[in-house]
Amino acid sequence: MESLLYSILGVLVSLILAFTVGMTYMGLSRKITARIQNRIGPPFYQNFIDAMKLYSKSTGIHHGVMHHLGPAFIMVTSVMSLMIIPILNDSAFFTNMNFHGDLIFLLYIMTFGPLGMALGAGQTGNPNSAIGVTRGLSQMVGFEIPWVMAIIALMIRYDTSSIVDIMNIQADAGRWIMFSSPFTFIAALLAMLGMFRYSPFDIVGAPTELASGPMSENGGKYLFTMMSSSSIFAFAKLTLYVNLFMGGADNLLVLIIKTFALYMVPLLYGTVSPRYRTEQAVRYFWGWPSFFGLLAILYAVFF
Amino acid sequence: MVGSPVLFVAIPLLTAFLIPLFAYIWKELVRIIPGIVILYLLVLSVSLYGQVLREGTIVEQIAGWAPPWGINLVFSPFTGLLSTLMLFMAFIIWMYSYRFKNIDFEPSKKYFILLLMLVTGSIGIVLTGDIFNQFVFIEIMSISGYGLTAFYVGRDSAEASFKYLIMGSISSMFLLLAIILIYSQLGTLNMADIASKAHLMKPEFKILALIFFILGLGIEAEIFPLNGWAPDVYSQAPGPIGAAFSGIVVKAGIYALIRVIYTLFDVEGSLQFLVIIGMITLIIAEMAAIRQDKIKRMLAYSSIGQMGLVLVAFGIGTHEGVFAALFLMVSHALIKPLLFLSGSYLVFNSTEKSIKELNGLGKFMPLTSFLFALGAIAIVGLPPLSGFWAKWSVLTAAANSGMLLVIGLVLAISIVEIVYYFRVVNRIYFFKKEESVVPKIPTINAKFAMVILAVIIVAIGFYPDLITSYLHEASETLLDKGNYIQNILSVAQQVTQ
Amino acid sequence: MNSIVIIFLIFLAGAVLTYIGQRLSNILGSSLFLLTIFAATAQFYLRVNTGDIFSFSLNGLEMEWGITPISWLFSLIVLGLGSMAAVYSISAMKAKERLGYFYFNFIMGIFSMMGILLSRDLVSFFIFWEIMTWSSYMIVIYEGRSVQKVGIKYFLFSAIGAYAMLMAIVIIYSQVHSVLIEDLVYSFSSFTLAYKIWLPILLLTGFGVKAGMMPLHVWAPGAYSHSPMAYSSLFSGALSKMGVYGMVLVFSMLITQIPEHLLIREVIAWLGALTAAIGTLWAIAQDDAKKLLAYSSVAQLGYIITGVAVGTELAMLAAIFLAVLHALFKGTLFMVVGAIEKQTGTTNLTEVTGLIRKMPWTFIAALMSIIALAGIPPLGGFVGKWMLYEALIASDHYILVVLIFFASTAGFLYCYKFLFGFFLGQEEKEWAHVKEAPATMVVPMLIFSVLLFVLGTFPGLLLKPIDIGMQELGYAASEGHYWTMSVLFNEYGNAIMLQPILYAIIAIFLFFLVFLTAKAFKGTRYVSTKDISSSGEVPGEFENLSFKENFFQPFLRAVEPVMKRQIDWYYTLVGNGMEALFNFVRRVYTGNGQTYAIYAIVFLVILLLLKSNLFG
Secondary structure, three states, X not given: OHHHHHHHHHHHHHHHHHHHHHHHHHHHHHHHHXXXXXXXXXXXXXXXXXXXXXXXXXXXXXXXXXXXXXXXXXXXXXXXXXXXXXXXXXXXOOOOOOOOOHHHHHHHHHHHHHHHHHXXXXXXXXXXXXXXXXHHHHHHHHHHHHHHHHHHHHHHHHOOOOHHHHHHHHHHHOXXXXXXXXXXXXXXXXXXXXXXXXXXXXXXXXXXHHOOHHHOOOOHHHHHHHHHHHHHHHHHHXXXXXXXXXXXXXXXXXXXXXXXXXXXXXXXXXHOOOOOOHHHHHHHHHOHHHHHHHHHHHHHHHO | OOOOOHHHHHHHHHXXXXXXXXXXXXXXXHHHHHHHHHHHHHHHHHHHHHHHHHHXXXXXXXXXXXXOOOOEEEEOHHHHHHHHHHHHHHHHHHHHHHHHHHOOHHHHHHHHHHHHHHHHHHHHHHHEOEHHHHHHHHHHHHHHHHHHHOOOOOHXXXXXXXXXXXXXXXXXHHHXXXXXXXXHHHOOOEHHHXXXXXXXXXXXXXXXXXXXXXXXXXXXXXXHHHOOHHHXXXXXXXXXXXXXXXXXXXXXXXXXXXXXXXXXXOOOOHHHHHHHHHHHHHHHHHHHHHOOOEHXXXXXXXXXXXXXXHHHHXXXXXXXXXXXXXXXXXXXXXXXXXXHHHHHHHOOOOOOXXXXXXXXXXXXXXXXXXXXXXXXXXXXXXXXXXXXHHHHHHHHHHHHOOOHHHHHHHHHHHHHHHHHHHHHHHHHHHOOOOOOOOOOOOOHHHHHHHHHHHHHHHHHHHOOHHHHHHHHHHHHHHHOHHHHHHHHHHHHHHHHO | OOHHHHHHHHHHHHHHHHHHHHHHOHHHHHHHHHHHHHHHHHHHHHHOOOOOEEEEEEOOEEEEEEOOHHHHHHHHHHHHHHHHHHHHHHHHOOOOOOHHHHHHHHHHHHXXXXXXXXXXXXXXXXXXXXXXXXXXXXXXXXXXXXXXXHXXXXXXXXXXXXXXXXXXXXXXXXXXXXXXXXXXXHHHXXXXXXXXXXXXXXXXXXXXXXXXXXXOOOHHHHHHHHOOHHHHHHHHHHHHHHHHHHHHHHHHHHHHHOOOHHHHHHHHHHHHHHHHHHHHHHHHHXXXXXXXXXXXXXXXXXXXXXXXXXXOHHHHHHHHHXXXXXXXXXXXXXXXXXXXXXXXXXXXXXXXXXXXXXXHHHHHHHHHHHHHHHOOOOOHHHHHHHHHHHHHHHOOOHHHHHHHHHHHHHHHHHHHHHHHHHHOOOOOHHHOOOOOOOHHHHHHHHHHHHHHHHHHHOOHHHHHHHHHHHHHOOOOOOOOOOOOOOOOOOOOOOOOOHHHHHHHHHHHHHHHHHHHHHHHHHHOEEOOOOOOOEOOEOOOOOOOOOOOOOOOHHHHHHOHHHHOOOHHHHHHHHHHHHHHHHHHHHOOOOOOHHHHHHHHHHHHHHHHHOHHHHOO
């Protein structure tokens, strides 16, 4: 009973942690982008303010049940992913619900959110939403390929499909997988560019063109849910990458440093890149990233 | 003994000549008498067949002359099966054509005379044990065939008849040549006698005679380069005659050819030749069939193809092969007439007889269309109809002899067959009817005739054991050449003693 | 009388009586139709036990009907889906012509499938197989649309498959002198190597056609979409599974006996994966829901084929599990399309739109089956896909995993297109009158949805019978020993890990639903889909706000090189070539008497010239 309580507490704490860290990163990203573009930019806590504002708004209208459920779907995905990704190495507190075989589970659960949200966006009847959804799903098919290749390469190489095992292996070897399986890391990193949907892969919700795409009919609490879910999801993904490739983290400070460093990659790459059209983006992911993925698999099979 | 095999030849011939006399008594007799005669012969054939199965082959000498000098008729399990089948088909065709096209008195007289002669000739070919006698019967059959082809007055039928005539005379010429060759070498015309002495013949002469036979009988059996006349004849002759050709005449031709190859000579390579030529016939005919736009021509080509398959099966040469060939013959003799009979009602009122005119008739002639569809499904060999078991026997026979190529080709060709038959059936059921076509509901006797055939096809399909034991018996008989010779020549000894 | 024979008699007599009954009155026909199917189902499940055997001899062949655990398993698909589809078709086919014909062939279809499953010899297997082919063919052409093209194509490919199978059967018979399957399995090891390789290939060609394996799948889109949807659900759900059933038998009983079995396995597994990938791409490109589902069926069967071909215990388990699930969800989806077709008169995704509020129950059924199809937890599809991935990784098929994963991710695209096209998007006036489908159509769909959920949560219910069936096929009892890479199931899914996770998903979902937004939902009011944010303007009634055409255009542009040409195109090329050849051959028969006489002479000359070659 105690352990159950602990893990529920752990889940809650990691949720709050993920929310806070994710929101901060989002805010920092706005600041950094602004500075690169030679603007002053909003303060890094601007996102918290936005979230508070959105949450305190009362929503007057909805477009039907699916529309209403959309944010809930995407929230489920974020929380689920967070729950099965261990936050720290060997932490009794943050074991969460990770289990053997969770990598494949993750692959699937991570695609569930976009689809659920797409359903919600679909019912609004806003053509921009639908267009955004088709772009988002197409792009997802694109980056999933190198991502899956990387994951499979990991599974072959280390003969496990558990995140905890992979973390332990790194701890035992004293080497990060990022260095011992470089191709895997490159493929995964390139796939990550798509996952975060920063430029050049931001055509999905292109604000000026599609009026934020799938999100365009959502306001108030709906938008708050989406926003916080995407923060949590961002944190979960970053933690996953850290766990898989950078040896995990022994304490929260290290975790934050590592995740932030990783987070800079899509962000900085985005600030210097123009936007890809959807088919260009899809083809991009099936090009070099998949090639590295293939190399990673071959490397894992033969070495 | 319930009756003599002689009756099979004598009675219909006699009746044929007497029909004009009957006509003086009562015109309707012209139609009725042939049916009664055929029915009587059918019953006789069935009972004789039963007796033959129990007691062995019956050899009947004509005019007391013992073989090898006299003419004899052989009613064995093999020939008996064929003659029963032919008489049954003749009966069905008679029933069907009883009021077909309301044939007027004068043509109907001719029609039934010729039909009876056709049947006589065919049965004579099967029963006779004498090679020259067989030639005579072939002539009887062919001549009545010419007449029946040209039955409808018109340019096309006359042309078809004339083509048949040309080919028929080529056939007779080569047959005569072959017979002369044999007679000059062996001095006998009795088949059993020839068979027992064939080894005395000089090989060159033997092969030459065989080639002449193949040419002469091949025309009747519709093997590949010699079958050009057939599509014209099938399509120009009245519908029931098409059925008679595919159900009776071709079977007689095949029988004659098989008798020559299996019994008369024992030439090495002749079986392989059968397989090759049968295969070519099958392939070319089915390929031609798919591109036809007249329904009867399509059926004719299909019929030719099936005969090719029968030859292939005979060419396998094992007991199973012969069994398969007989099964195929029986099955084809049931199905193809059904297609001809129902098909000719489907195009009854049309002038072109083209497949297009079958469009959408399913609604207007439900029974006829259904029977045609059933026939189509049966002939392409879909279970659970008789065609499947026939095809199955052929394939297993081929497989047991290791002829894998044959299996592959036969199956590939079957796919072609499926395409053209199903195209037609689809048209019947799913296309819009052509405005100009006036559907014609079959007469009750025609319906009855077709339904009988359909019922038998389905029955054999569900329970092939109905006929397989007879077929096994028959194929046993055909293969047992020594027994055949002995049966006939022993009669001769009895007489001489 | 033997209980198996009674089932067959019920079917046969029922088919004929239904046909006659339908001629007399509609109600009589429909009730006889249902009665037949339910009577046979009841007879099967109540009276027939595994191990029942009926032997007889036909045409000198020893034949045997009996039931094995594996066929019992597939009979669940056939009879379960069959009876539900039958209930569904009563309303769905109302007021159509030639119902007797439809019912007759429907019953014959189920009859033949049961026959296939109950056959324990190759000949009755083949006979039932052919009955299945022509009865389904009759329904494909039932509506009379493009019968010459779609119908003939279907039959042509079926015939190619069936004849490949027949050739194998004939050869087997000549080798074994028995058509019993057990004799074949027993003596297969003594065949020569050539036979050992070619016989399975021939058989697999036959089964591959029915299962819609590339490159033999080209009949499927047309045939599935041209049948009435009531039958399509059976067609795609159950009929295609007969191909899978055959493949399962071949792979588990014959191919394991070949030392060089790996190559065949690899080839078929790759074909399956390619089928999945290419079928998915083509499904995305379709604008007609029937076609979309048809291609999706092809794709889904691709996964199953891959699983069967890889053939490890886990892969086989996954494949059979997926086969059952596919029957459930694809059966439901075809029913959904049928319901929409009935209510709106069209199945074009670019026309129908915004039905979610008009047909909510249909939507729920569609949503559930789409979630299962996409393989998203917590519905059953996920369990199957997971097992398949694990199996493929565990058996070192890494590239295959990627391909399969690609197919299943890309599958989301058409899933979304389906849901969005019919149910979401702008609610247009044109469809304002649409009502929910009749209860007899909705209830079967909902039953399947519930089943999908149950199987997702308690996969053990189904995995256990599959495991028993596989033990019959010679697999080791799979009691938990090969789950080393996953603790998804310990004892047939009554596992310690899976259910908590699923419950957690549901709990989180409910949490966010109830505590965060339920109040909001109550406090908000529904506004129509015209009332959307569009730069401050309220769009008028006449403004077209539907995004329908070229739905996945950017994606399709990205995969354009792969989709430039359908396999159909090559077949058409071959077909045209053949027709031209036939036309050429036909000219041999000139219709001229002189030519024929010349032929005779030429033939004579040839024979005389070749006489020493031909005759010894």
